[in-house]
Amino acid sequence: MDERETDDRDLMSRVAARDGGALARLFEVHAPVTLGLLQRILGRRSEAEEVLQEVFLQVWMQADRYDGARSTPRGWLLMLARSRALDRLRRRDSARRREEAAGGEAGEAIPPVGTERLESQERKRQVSSALGALSPDQRRCIELAFFEGLTHTQIAERLEAPLGTVKSRILLGMNKLRQALSAHA
């Protein structure tokens, strides 16, 4: 366990004991990467900031539920954020489908999820060096699952690829990702 993780664990137990200063410190340290992840998933900055506030509110309310044996505090925060953002994305998708259904021929304008996702292609290229170790196909499948919350079947439909191919791309990609991440570490 590195020094930062020890500090984080200490902060988490202080937050659980209702120490506002510890929450502020946790925010200082982890809000930027959490916001980066939220922005990557949601695309819209204002929405990402809003979810970030919700995440820290949830941390404040539920810090006592954090289980140090299962994840690092940063990992817990990021997974909380990812799960909230994916929920938001699904709600946005179903609202879009409802609007399209109601709007009939006027159902235009709202771009499909994913096209507005990133601020720019340039930005996309910078994202995550570990993903860079994967083949473009493996990377695409893992990104769709991780950043858009799609399942095997949904990815196969989105990419118009056979289901078996998608499954093996994800399995191989995840194994390669582990190697890349341990190399970084």
Added chain:
Amino acid sequence: MNTPHTPRIEELLPAYALGALDGDDLRELEEHLAGGCEECRRQLALWQGDLEALAAEVPPIEPSETTRARVSRLAGGMPAASVAPVRGAPWWTVAAAAVLLALALWGLLGQARMEQEVRGLEAERDRLQRQVEVLSREVGRMRTDVQQAKQDLQVIAAPGVQAVNLAGLGPSPGARGRTYVNPSTRDALFYAFDLPALPADKTYQLWFIAGDKPVSAGTFAVDPRGTASLRVERVADVPQIQAWAVTIEPRGGVPQPTGAMVLKG
């Protein structure tokens, strides 16, 4: 009975951690996990750790001042002492701190709810606006149709209107046509029924014969039901019109008829 821990089960774990597993695979793994497999639990934690590391690799973004202020209000409004009773502090300070805490939380949650409400209303407004646009276009189309119908009626219901029936010939014996000419305005209406559609390089052309000479009254195409209508304004030499005819001509029409005659009357 618990399902055995197999290499296949292990292969399902990364996708499960990723949330990508579905269908039979998901059912199979969940059934296995329900048996409390320790090895799977250990491996899942490792995959989870990998995903956490992946999440942490996105480029960080500094939160806005608004977000920073809201979270620090939350943190600042609730120091440890405000919730945990402090020995020796008067009871009312603890109560006041609890009220402040409740207000701070209520404010933040209320704001989040309100913002969500506003977004919902904005989406609803945009949807209604699009519906209004569709309906306006529809009303516009209907106005044009009504205008057209009025003009057509002025021809058909005019006193002294001259109506001529056209009968199908040669290639389209079942086709029919009808012309109406208003002698005072010299406007004419032509309707065709049961004419077959033509290839793209051909068109139907309407003619009237006046003083033994064919004069073009315009070209037209038929709809999928084989019907068509054509309005002809300022028909020359109305009293001289001896007959009406329709021929098949090259696209764009021709000055003098060259193709097969399909209607005449």
